[in-house]
Amino acid sequence: MQRYFLSEPYETKEQYTITGENYHHIVRVMRMEPKQQVYLVFSDRLAIIAEIVDVTEEAVYLREISKEQAEKELPVNVTIACGYPKGDKLEWVVQKGTELGSHEFIGFPAKSSVVKWDHKKLAKKTERLKKIATEAAEQSHRQFAPDIVLLEKEQELISIFSNYDKVLIAYEESAKSGERSSFATALSELAVGASILIIFGPEGGFSPTEIEVFQEHGGILCGLGPRILRAETAPLYVLSAISYQFELV
Amino acid sequence: MQRYFLSEPYETKEQYTITGENYHHIVRVMRMEPKQQVYLVFSDRLAIIAEIVDVTEEAVYLREISKEQAEKELPVNVTIACGYPKGDKLEWVVQKGTELGSHEFIGFPAKSSVVKWDHKKLAKKTERLKKIATEAAEQSHRQFAPDIVLLEKEQELISIFSNYDKVLIAYEESAKSGERSSFATALSELAVGASILIIFGPEGGFSPTEIEVFQEHGGILCGLGPRILRAETAPLYVLSAISYQFELV
Secondary structure, X not given: OOEEEOOOOOOOOOOEEEOHHHHHHXXXXXXXXXXXXXXXXXXXXXXXXXXXXXXXXOOEEEEEEEEOOOOOOOOOEEEEEEEOOOOOHHHHHHHHHHHOOOOEEEEEOOOOOOOOXXXXXXXHHHHHHHHHHHHHHHHOOOOOOOEEEEOOOHHHHHOOHHHOOEEEEEOOOOXXXXXXXXXXXXXXXXXOOOEEEEEEOOOOOOOHHHHHHHHHOOOEEEOXXXXXXXXXXXXXXXXXXXXXXXXXX | OOEEEOOOOOOOOOOEEEOHHHHHHHHHHOOOOOOOEEEEEOOOOXXXXXXXXXXXXXOEEEEEEEEOOOOOOOOOEEEEEEEOOOOOHHHHHHHHHHHOOOOEEEEEOOOOOOOOOOHHXXXXXXXXXXXXXXXXXXXXXXXXXXXXXXXXXXXXXHOOHHHOOEEEEEOOOOOOOOOOOXXXXXXHOOOOOOEEEEEEOOOOOOXXXXXXXXXXXXXXXXXXXXXXXXOOOHHHHHXXXXXXXXHHO
16 A cells, blocks of 8 residues: 655644645556545654545545554664765665665765765755655655755764764774674663664775764774675665664564 | 685695686786785685785786684575566675675576576576676675576475575565564574575565465565565565674674
Protein backbone atom coordinates (compact mmCIF):
# COMPACT_ATOMS: atom_id res chain seq x y z
CA MET A 1 0.00 0.00 0.00
CA GLN A 2 1.33 3.47 -0.93
CA ARG A 3 2.72 5.76 1.79
CA TYR A 4 2.54 9.55 1.70
CA PHE A 5 4.52 11.82 4.04
CA LEU A 6 2.73 14.97 5.24
CA SER A 7 4.48 18.00 6.72
CA GLU A 8 1.97 18.56 9.53
CA PRO A 9 1.63 16.63 12.82
CA TYR A 10 -1.30 14.29 13.34
CA GLU A 11 -4.65 15.49 14.65
CA THR A 12 -7.97 13.66 14.60
CA LYS A 13 -10.04 15.05 11.73
CA GLU A 14 -13.25 14.22 9.92
CA GLN A 15 -11.33 14.39 6.67
CA TYR A 16 -7.72 14.77 5.55
CA THR A 17 -7.06 16.93 2.47
CA ILE A 18 -4.11 16.21 0.20
CA THR A 19 -2.84 18.57 -2.50
CA GLY A 20 0.45 19.28 -4.28
CA GLU A 21 2.96 16.53 -5.12
CA ASN A 22 1.17 13.84 -3.13
CA TYR A 23 -2.09 14.74 -4.88
CA HIS A 24 -0.33 14.43 -8.23
CA HIS A 25 1.07 11.01 -7.33
CA ILE A 26 -2.22 9.64 -5.98
CA VAL A 27 -4.40 10.93 -8.83
CA ARG A 28 -2.16 11.20 -11.91
CA VAL A 29 0.48 8.53 -11.27
CA MET A 30 -1.43 5.88 -9.28
CA ARG A 31 -4.85 6.88 -10.73
CA MET A 32 -6.49 6.00 -7.40
CA GLU A 33 -10.21 6.31 -6.79
CA PRO A 34 -12.63 6.53 -3.84
CA LYS A 35 -12.59 3.47 -1.53
CA GLN A 36 -8.88 2.81 -2.19
CA GLN A 37 -6.57 3.04 0.81
CA VAL A 38 -3.14 4.57 1.50
CA TYR A 39 -0.88 5.24 4.48
CA LEU A 40 -0.65 8.87 5.60
CA VAL A 41 2.49 9.53 7.64
CA PHE A 42 2.52 12.71 9.75
CA SER A 43 5.50 14.80 10.83
CA ASP A 44 5.27 13.41 14.38
CA ARG A 45 5.88 9.85 13.07
CA LEU A 46 2.26 8.85 13.50
CA ALA A 47 0.89 6.90 10.53
CA ILE A 48 -2.72 6.09 9.70
CA ILE A 49 -4.46 3.92 7.14
CA ALA A 50 -6.80 6.25 5.25
CA GLU A 51 -9.49 5.63 2.64
CA ILE A 52 -10.12 7.98 -0.28
CA VAL A 53 -13.63 9.46 -0.04
CA ASP A 54 -13.46 12.00 -2.87
CA VAL A 55 -11.13 13.18 -5.65
CA THR A 56 -11.54 16.67 -7.15
CA GLU A 57 -9.44 18.73 -9.57
CA GLU A 58 -7.49 20.28 -6.68
CA ALA A 59 -7.47 17.79 -3.84
CA VAL A 60 -7.92 14.24 -2.57
CA TYR A 61 -10.09 13.83 0.54
CA LEU A 62 -9.53 10.87 2.85
CA ARG A 63 -10.87 9.55 6.15
CA GLU A 64 -8.98 7.65 8.82
CA ILE A 65 -9.65 3.91 8.97
CA SER A 66 -7.13 3.01 11.68
CA LYS A 67 -3.73 3.84 13.09
CA GLU A 68 -0.65 1.95 11.90
CA GLN A 69 0.29 -0.17 14.91
CA ALA A 70 3.74 -1.50 14.00
CA GLU A 71 6.79 0.55 15.06
CA LYS A 72 8.97 1.04 11.97
CA GLU A 73 11.60 3.44 13.36
CA LEU A 74 14.89 2.58 15.07
CA PRO A 75 14.61 2.95 18.87
CA VAL A 76 17.62 5.31 18.78
CA ASN A 77 18.01 8.37 16.54
CA VAL A 78 21.06 7.85 14.33
CA THR A 79 22.62 10.78 12.47
CA ILE A 80 25.06 9.84 9.70
CA ALA A 81 27.63 12.56 8.93
CA CYS A 82 29.75 12.06 5.79
CA GLY A 83 32.76 14.05 4.66
CA TYR A 84 31.73 14.96 1.10
CA PRO A 85 32.66 11.93 -1.06
CA LYS A 86 33.16 11.83 -4.83
CA GLY A 87 30.47 11.46 -7.47
CA ASP A 88 26.98 10.34 -6.48
CA LYS A 89 28.08 8.37 -3.40
CA LEU A 90 26.28 10.70 -1.00
CA GLU A 91 22.98 10.17 -2.85
CA TRP A 92 23.61 6.47 -2.59
CA VAL A 93 24.33 6.62 1.15
CA VAL A 94 21.12 8.64 1.68
CA GLN A 95 18.98 6.15 -0.26
CA LYS A 96 20.38 3.01 1.39
CA GLY A 97 20.84 4.66 4.78
CA THR A 98 17.18 5.71 4.77
CA GLU A 99 16.10 2.12 4.09
CA LEU A 100 18.29 1.10 7.03
CA GLY A 101 16.65 3.57 9.42
CA SER A 102 18.85 6.66 9.61
CA HIS A 103 17.19 9.66 11.29
CA GLU A 104 19.32 12.41 9.73
CA PHE A 105 22.12 12.85 7.20
CA ILE A 106 24.77 15.55 7.45
CA GLY A 107 27.32 16.31 4.75
CA PHE A 108 30.44 18.36 5.49
CA PRO A 109 33.71 19.28 3.72
CA ALA A 110 36.44 17.15 5.30
CA LYS A 111 40.07 18.12 4.68
CA SER A 112 40.50 15.37 2.08
CA SER A 113 37.14 15.99 0.38
CA VAL A 114 37.79 16.60 -3.31
CA VAL A 115 34.43 18.15 -4.21
CA LYS A 116 33.97 21.80 -3.33
CA TRP A 117 30.31 22.92 -3.30
CA ASP A 118 29.32 26.57 -2.95
CA HIS A 119 26.18 27.82 -1.21
CA LYS A 120 24.02 27.62 -4.34
CA LYS A 121 25.15 24.08 -5.22
CA LEU A 122 24.57 22.94 -1.62
CA ALA A 123 20.99 24.24 -1.68
CA LYS A 124 20.28 22.32 -4.90
CA LYS A 125 21.97 19.17 -3.54
CA THR A 126 19.93 19.39 -0.33
CA GLU A 127 16.67 19.47 -2.28
CA ARG A 128 17.71 16.49 -4.38
CA LEU A 129 18.81 14.44 -1.35
CA LYS A 130 15.55 15.27 0.50
CA LYS A 131 13.61 13.87 -2.45
CA ILE A 132 15.73 10.69 -2.47
CA ALA A 133 15.28 10.28 1.31
CA THR A 134 11.50 10.73 1.16
CA GLU A 135 11.13 8.24 -1.70
CA ALA A 136 13.29 5.68 0.12
CA ALA A 137 11.32 6.27 3.35
CA GLU A 138 8.08 5.55 1.46
CA GLN A 139 9.45 2.41 -0.17
CA SER A 140 10.90 1.03 3.08
CA HIS A 141 7.60 1.73 4.91
CA ARG A 142 9.09 4.15 7.41
CA GLN A 143 7.19 6.56 9.66
CA PHE A 144 9.78 9.31 9.31
CA ALA A 145 11.63 10.81 6.34
CA PRO A 146 15.23 11.67 7.36
CA ASP A 147 16.43 15.28 7.46
CA ILE A 148 19.26 16.41 5.19
CA VAL A 149 21.79 19.03 6.32
CA LEU A 150 24.71 20.00 4.08
CA LEU A 151 27.32 22.13 5.84
CA GLU A 152 29.73 24.64 4.31
CA LYS A 153 32.39 24.29 7.03
CA GLU A 154 33.68 21.30 9.01
CA GLN A 155 33.67 23.59 12.08
CA GLU A 156 29.86 23.70 11.92
CA LEU A 157 29.79 19.93 12.47
CA ILE A 158 31.98 20.13 15.57
CA SER A 159 29.81 22.91 16.98
CA ILE A 160 26.77 20.60 17.09
CA PHE A 161 28.45 17.64 18.86
CA SER A 162 26.76 18.74 22.09
CA ASN A 163 23.29 18.20 20.54
CA TYR A 164 23.88 14.43 20.64
CA ASP A 165 24.06 11.92 23.50
CA LYS A 166 27.05 10.26 21.82
CA VAL A 167 29.43 11.13 19.00
CA LEU A 168 31.37 8.33 17.26
CA ILE A 169 34.02 8.59 14.56
CA ALA A 170 34.45 5.64 12.21
CA TYR A 171 38.21 5.24 12.10
CA GLU A 172 39.93 2.22 10.62
CA GLU A 173 43.05 2.69 12.74
CA SER A 174 41.18 2.05 15.98
CA ALA A 175 41.39 -1.65 16.79
CA LYS A 176 39.53 -3.77 19.33
CA SER A 177 40.26 -2.81 22.92
CA GLY A 178 39.87 -5.97 24.97
CA GLU A 179 36.79 -8.15 24.56
CA ARG A 180 34.39 -5.77 22.84
CA SER A 181 34.99 -3.07 20.29
CA SER A 182 34.47 0.56 21.30
CA PHE A 183 31.55 0.60 18.82
CA ALA A 184 29.76 -2.27 20.58
CA THR A 185 30.53 -0.68 23.96
CA ALA A 186 29.07 2.64 22.81
CA LEU A 187 25.88 0.94 21.58
CA SER A 188 25.47 -0.95 24.86
CA GLU A 189 25.52 2.42 26.67
CA LEU A 190 22.73 3.93 24.52
CA ALA A 191 19.25 4.14 26.06
CA VAL A 192 16.11 3.88 23.94
CA GLY A 193 15.35 7.34 22.53
CA ALA A 194 18.99 8.44 22.70
CA SER A 195 20.56 10.35 19.81
CA ILE A 196 23.89 9.33 18.28
CA LEU A 197 26.04 11.12 15.70
CA ILE A 198 28.39 8.92 13.69
CA ILE A 199 31.02 10.58 11.49
CA PHE A 200 32.56 9.05 8.36
CA GLY A 201 35.48 10.34 6.32
CA PRO A 202 35.61 10.71 2.53
CA GLU A 203 37.73 8.39 0.35
CA GLY A 204 40.94 9.96 1.68
CA GLY A 205 39.94 9.45 5.31
CA PHE A 206 40.63 11.90 8.14
CA SER A 207 43.87 13.72 8.92
CA PRO A 208 45.44 13.29 12.38
CA THR A 209 44.49 16.93 13.11
CA GLU A 210 40.83 16.29 12.28
CA ILE A 211 40.79 13.21 14.51
CA GLU A 212 42.41 15.21 17.34
CA VAL A 213 39.81 17.97 17.12
CA PHE A 214 36.96 15.45 17.02
CA GLN A 215 38.33 13.77 20.15
CA GLU A 216 38.89 17.08 21.98
CA HIS A 217 35.16 17.72 21.49
CA GLY A 218 34.11 14.35 22.88
CA GLY A 219 34.12 12.16 19.77
CA ILE A 220 34.92 8.46 20.36
CA LEU A 221 37.00 6.57 17.77
CA CYS A 222 35.45 3.30 16.57
CA GLY A 223 36.79 0.55 14.33
CA LEU A 224 34.31 -1.41 12.22
CA GLY A 225 36.03 -4.76 11.95
CA PRO A 226 39.24 -5.97 10.27
CA ARG A 227 38.29 -5.26 6.65
CA ILE A 228 38.69 -1.84 5.05
CA LEU A 229 35.24 -0.49 4.14
CA ARG A 230 34.74 2.17 1.47
CA ALA A 231 33.45 5.61 2.41
CA GLU A 232 29.96 4.70 1.16
CA THR A 233 29.85 1.23 2.75
CA ALA A 234 30.80 2.08 6.35
CA PRO A 235 27.57 4.02 7.12
CA LEU A 236 25.47 1.05 5.98
CA TYR A 237 27.51 -1.29 8.20
CA VAL A 238 26.86 0.93 11.21
CA LEU A 239 23.11 1.30 10.58
CA SER A 240 22.72 -2.46 10.01
CA ALA A 241 24.61 -3.25 13.23
CA ILE A 242 22.46 -0.78 15.21
CA SER A 243 19.24 -2.28 13.81
CA TYR A 244 20.50 -5.78 14.62
CA GLN A 245 21.49 -4.79 18.17
CA PHE A 246 18.30 -2.84 19.00
CA GLU A 247 15.64 -4.58 16.88
CA LEU A 248 16.66 -8.22 16.45
CA VAL A 249 18.86 -9.35 19.36
CA MET B 1 50.29 -1.59 0.34
CA GLN B 2 49.02 -3.46 -2.75
CA ARG B 3 47.56 -6.97 -2.38
CA TYR B 4 47.77 -9.66 -5.02
CA PHE B 5 45.74 -12.89 -4.93
CA LEU B 6 47.50 -16.04 -6.15
CA SER B 7 45.74 -19.22 -7.21
CA GLU B 8 48.15 -21.61 -5.47
CA PRO B 9 48.34 -22.47 -1.75
CA TYR B 10 51.26 -21.16 0.32
CA GLU B 11 54.58 -22.98 0.54
CA THR B 12 57.86 -21.68 1.86
CA LYS B 13 60.04 -20.76 -1.12
CA GLU B 14 63.31 -18.96 -1.76
CA GLN B 15 61.51 -16.83 -4.31
CA TYR B 16 57.95 -16.27 -5.50
CA THR B 17 57.40 -15.73 -9.22
CA ILE B 18 54.52 -13.58 -10.48
CA THR B 19 53.36 -13.44 -14.11
CA GLY B 20 50.13 -12.67 -15.97
CA GLU B 21 47.64 -10.04 -14.80
CA ASN B 22 49.34 -9.49 -11.44
CA TYR B 23 52.68 -9.01 -13.24
CA HIS B 24 51.03 -6.45 -15.51
CA HIS B 25 49.56 -4.57 -12.55
CA ILE B 26 52.81 -4.56 -10.53
CA VAL B 27 55.08 -3.58 -13.41
CA ARG B 28 52.97 -1.62 -15.91
CA VAL B 29 50.28 -0.07 -13.70
CA MET B 30 52.11 0.45 -10.38
CA ARG B 31 55.56 0.66 -12.01
CA MET B 32 57.07 -1.00 -8.94
CA GLU B 33 60.78 -1.70 -8.61
CA PRO B 34 63.09 -3.93 -6.54
CA LYS B 35 62.95 -3.28 -2.75
CA GLN B 36 59.25 -2.29 -2.90
CA GLN B 37 56.84 -4.47 -0.94
CA VAL B 38 53.41 -6.00 -1.61
CA TYR B 39 51.06 -8.49 0.04
CA LEU B 40 50.82 -11.89 -1.62
CA VAL B 41 47.61 -13.72 -0.69
CA PHE B 42 47.54 -17.48 -1.32
CA SER B 43 44.53 -19.67 -2.06
CA ASP B 44 44.64 -21.11 1.50
CA ARG B 45 44.04 -17.59 2.95
CA LEU B 46 47.64 -17.23 4.08
CA ALA B 47 49.09 -13.82 3.26
CA ILE B 48 52.72 -12.70 3.33
CA ILE B 49 54.52 -9.40 2.99
CA ALA B 50 56.95 -9.85 0.09
CA GLU B 51 59.73 -7.66 -1.30
CA ILE B 52 60.48 -7.39 -5.01
CA VAL B 53 63.99 -8.68 -5.73
CA ASP B 54 63.93 -8.60 -9.55
CA VAL B 55 61.71 -7.52 -12.45
CA THR B 56 62.22 -9.03 -15.93
CA GLU B 57 60.22 -8.82 -19.14
CA GLU B 58 58.18 -11.89 -18.17
CA ALA B 59 58.04 -12.04 -14.40
CA VAL B 60 58.42 -10.33 -11.04
CA TYR B 61 60.48 -12.20 -8.42
CA LEU B 62 59.80 -11.62 -4.72
CA ARG B 63 61.02 -12.94 -1.38
CA GLU B 64 59.03 -13.35 1.81
CA ILE B 65 59.64 -10.73 4.49
CA SER B 66 57.04 -11.88 7.01
CA LYS B 67 53.57 -13.41 7.36
CA GLU B 68 50.54 -11.15 7.70
CA GLN B 69 49.45 -11.63 11.31
CA ALA B 70 46.02 -9.98 11.46
CA GLU B 71 42.96 -12.16 10.74
CA LYS B 72 40.88 -10.37 8.10
CA GLU B 73 38.23 -13.03 7.38
CA LEU B 74 34.87 -13.52 9.11
CA PRO B 75 35.02 -16.41 11.63
CA VAL B 76 32.03 -18.03 9.85
CA ASN B 77 31.76 -18.71 6.11
CA VAL B 78 28.79 -16.78 4.75
CA THR B 79 27.34 -17.62 1.34
CA ILE B 80 24.99 -15.01 -0.13
CA ALA B 81 22.49 -16.43 -2.64
CA CYS B 82 20.48 -13.88 -4.66
CA GLY B 83 17.53 -14.51 -6.95
CA TYR B 84 18.72 -12.75 -10.12
CA PRO B 85 17.83 -9.04 -9.65
CA LYS B 86 17.45 -6.41 -12.36
CA GLY B 87 20.23 -4.35 -13.93
CA ASP B 88 23.66 -4.28 -12.32
CA LYS B 89 22.43 -4.93 -8.78
CA LEU B 90 24.17 -8.30 -8.56
CA GLU B 91 27.53 -6.69 -9.42
CA TRP B 92 26.84 -4.18 -6.73
CA VAL B 93 25.98 -6.82 -4.14
CA VAL B 94 29.20 -8.70 -5.01
CA GLN B 95 31.37 -5.58 -4.66
CA LYS B 96 29.88 -4.41 -1.35
CA GLY B 97 29.32 -7.94 -0.03
CA THR B 98 33.00 -8.73 -0.63
CA GLU B 99 34.05 -5.67 1.39
CA LEU B 100 31.74 -6.90 4.15
CA GLY B 101 33.34 -10.37 4.25
CA SER B 102 31.16 -12.72 2.18
CA HIS B 103 32.80 -16.07 1.42
CA GLU B 104 30.76 -16.99 -1.67
CA PHE B 105 28.06 -15.53 -3.92
CA ILE B 106 25.43 -17.65 -5.66
CA GLY B 107 23.00 -16.31 -8.25
CA PHE B 108 19.88 -18.26 -9.21
CA PRO B 109 16.69 -17.67 -11.24
CA ALA B 110 13.87 -17.16 -8.74
CA LYS B 111 10.28 -17.41 -9.98
CA SER B 112 9.91 -13.63 -10.00
CA SER B 113 13.35 -12.95 -11.54
CA VAL B 114 12.84 -10.85 -14.66
CA VAL B 115 16.25 -11.42 -16.26
CA LYS B 116 16.74 -14.68 -18.15
CA TRP B 117 20.38 -15.57 -18.73
CA ASP B 118 21.43 -18.49 -20.93
CA HIS B 119 24.51 -20.64 -20.41
CA LYS B 120 26.77 -18.38 -22.49
CA LYS B 121 25.62 -15.21 -20.75
CA LEU B 122 26.06 -16.81 -17.32
CA ALA B 123 29.66 -17.78 -18.12
CA LYS B 124 30.44 -14.19 -19.14
CA LYS B 125 28.68 -12.80 -16.05
CA THR B 126 30.60 -15.19 -13.79
CA GLU B 127 33.94 -13.96 -15.15
CA ARG B 128 32.93 -10.32 -14.68
CA LEU B 129 31.70 -10.90 -11.11
CA LYS B 130 34.89 -12.82 -10.21
CA LYS B 131 36.92 -9.80 -11.34
CA ILE B 132 34.76 -7.44 -9.25
CA ALA B 133 35.07 -9.73 -6.21
CA THR B 134 38.85 -10.01 -6.50
CA GLU B 135 39.29 -6.25 -6.86
CA ALA B 136 37.04 -5.59 -3.87
CA ALA B 137 38.90 -8.26 -1.85
CA GLU B 138 42.20 -6.50 -2.62
CA GLN B 139 40.85 -3.07 -1.69
CA SER B 140 39.27 -4.25 1.55
CA HIS B 141 42.51 -6.07 2.54
CA ARG B 142 40.97 -9.53 2.64
CA GLN B 143 42.81 -12.85 2.70
CA PHE B 144 40.26 -14.59 0.48
CA ALA B 145 38.54 -13.62 -2.77
CA PRO B 146 34.92 -14.89 -2.74
CA ASP B 147 33.75 -17.58 -5.17
CA ILE B 148 31.03 -16.80 -7.72
CA VAL B 149 28.50 -19.46 -8.76
CA LEU B 150 25.67 -18.57 -11.17
CA LEU B 151 23.03 -21.28 -11.42
CA GLU B 152 20.70 -22.03 -14.34
CA LYS B 153 17.95 -23.61 -12.21
CA GLU B 154 16.55 -22.78 -8.77
CA GLN B 155 16.49 -26.54 -8.09
CA GLU B 156 20.31 -26.55 -8.15
CA LEU B 157 20.30 -24.19 -5.17
CA ILE B 158 18.01 -26.42 -3.12
CA SER B 159 20.15 -29.45 -3.93
CA ILE B 160 23.17 -27.89 -2.15
CA PHE B 161 21.39 -26.91 1.09
CA SER B 162 22.96 -29.94 2.75
CA ASN B 163 26.47 -28.56 2.12
CA TYR B 164 25.86 -25.86 4.75
CA ASP B 165 25.52 -25.97 8.54
CA LYS B 166 22.58 -23.58 8.36
CA VAL B 167 20.31 -22.23 5.62
CA LEU B 168 18.41 -18.98 6.19
CA ILE B 169 15.85 -17.29 3.96
CA ALA B 170 15.47 -13.52 4.25
CA TYR B 171 11.71 -13.12 4.31
CA GLU B 172 10.00 -9.85 5.26
CA GLU B 173 6.81 -11.62 6.38
CA SER B 174 8.56 -13.38 9.24
CA ALA B 175 8.27 -11.21 12.34
CA LYS B 176 10.02 -11.43 15.71
CA SER B 177 9.15 -14.57 17.63
CA GLY B 178 9.45 -13.69 21.31
CA GLU B 179 12.52 -11.85 22.58
CA ARG B 180 15.02 -12.45 19.80
CA SER B 181 14.51 -12.68 16.06
CA SER B 182 15.05 -16.02 14.35
CA PHE B 183 18.04 -14.42 12.61
CA ALA B 184 19.74 -13.55 15.94
CA THR B 185 18.87 -17.02 17.28
CA ALA B 186 20.41 -18.67 14.21
CA LEU B 187 23.61 -16.63 14.59
CA SER B 188 23.88 -17.49 18.29
CA GLU B 189 23.82 -21.19 17.30
CA LEU B 190 26.71 -20.86 14.81
CA ALA B 191 30.13 -22.12 15.90
CA VAL B 192 33.34 -20.53 14.64
CA GLY B 193 34.20 -22.10 11.28
CA ALA B 194 30.57 -22.97 10.51
CA SER B 195 29.12 -22.35 7.05
CA ILE B 196 25.85 -20.52 6.51
CA LEU B 197 23.81 -20.04 3.33
CA ILE B 198 21.51 -17.00 3.28
CA ILE B 199 18.99 -16.69 0.46
CA PHE B 200 17.54 -13.40 -0.82
CA GLY B 201 14.69 -12.90 -3.28
CA PRO B 202 14.72 -10.59 -6.31
CA GLU B 203 12.64 -7.36 -6.41
CA GLY B 204 9.41 -9.36 -6.59
CA GLY B 205 10.29 -11.50 -3.57
CA PHE B 206 9.54 -15.22 -3.21
CA SER B 207 6.29 -17.02 -4.00
CA PRO B 208 4.59 -19.06 -1.23
CA THR B 209 5.55 -22.22 -3.15
CA GLU B 210 9.23 -21.25 -3.21
CA ILE B 211 9.15 -20.54 0.53
CA GLU B 212 7.45 -23.90 1.17
CA VAL B 213 10.11 -25.80 -0.79
CA PHE B 214 12.93 -23.92 0.97
CA GLN B 215 11.42 -24.83 4.34
CA GLU B 216 10.85 -28.47 3.39
CA HIS B 217 14.59 -28.68 2.73
CA GLY B 218 15.54 -27.18 6.08
CA GLY B 219 15.60 -23.45 5.31
CA ILE B 220 14.75 -21.15 8.24
CA LEU B 221 12.74 -17.96 7.58
CA CYS B 222 14.27 -14.79 9.00
CA GLY B 223 12.96 -11.23 9.19
CA LEU B 224 15.51 -8.40 9.07
CA GLY B 225 13.74 -5.74 11.11
CA PRO B 226 10.59 -3.68 10.59
CA ARG B 227 11.67 -1.74 7.51
CA ILE B 228 11.39 -3.13 3.99
CA LEU B 229 14.88 -3.53 2.52
CA ARG B 230 15.53 -3.65 -1.21
CA ALA B 231 16.82 -6.81 -2.84
CA GLU B 232 20.34 -5.34 -3.01
CA THR B 233 20.35 -3.90 0.52
CA ALA B 234 19.28 -6.96 2.54
CA PRO B 235 22.50 -8.97 1.88
CA LEU B 236 24.60 -6.05 3.16
CA TYR B 237 22.45 -5.83 6.30
CA VAL B 238 23.03 -9.52 7.00
CA LEU B 239 26.80 -9.41 6.42
CA SER B 240 27.17 -6.28 8.59
CA ALA B 241 25.15 -7.88 11.40
CA ILE B 242 27.25 -11.07 11.24
CA SER B 243 30.49 -9.06 11.36
CA TYR B 244 29.18 -7.03 14.30
CA GLN B 245 28.07 -10.18 16.17
CA PHE B 246 31.25 -12.20 15.57
CA GLU B 247 33.97 -9.54 15.29
CA LEU B 248 32.90 -6.57 17.43
CA VAL B 249 30.58 -7.70 20.24
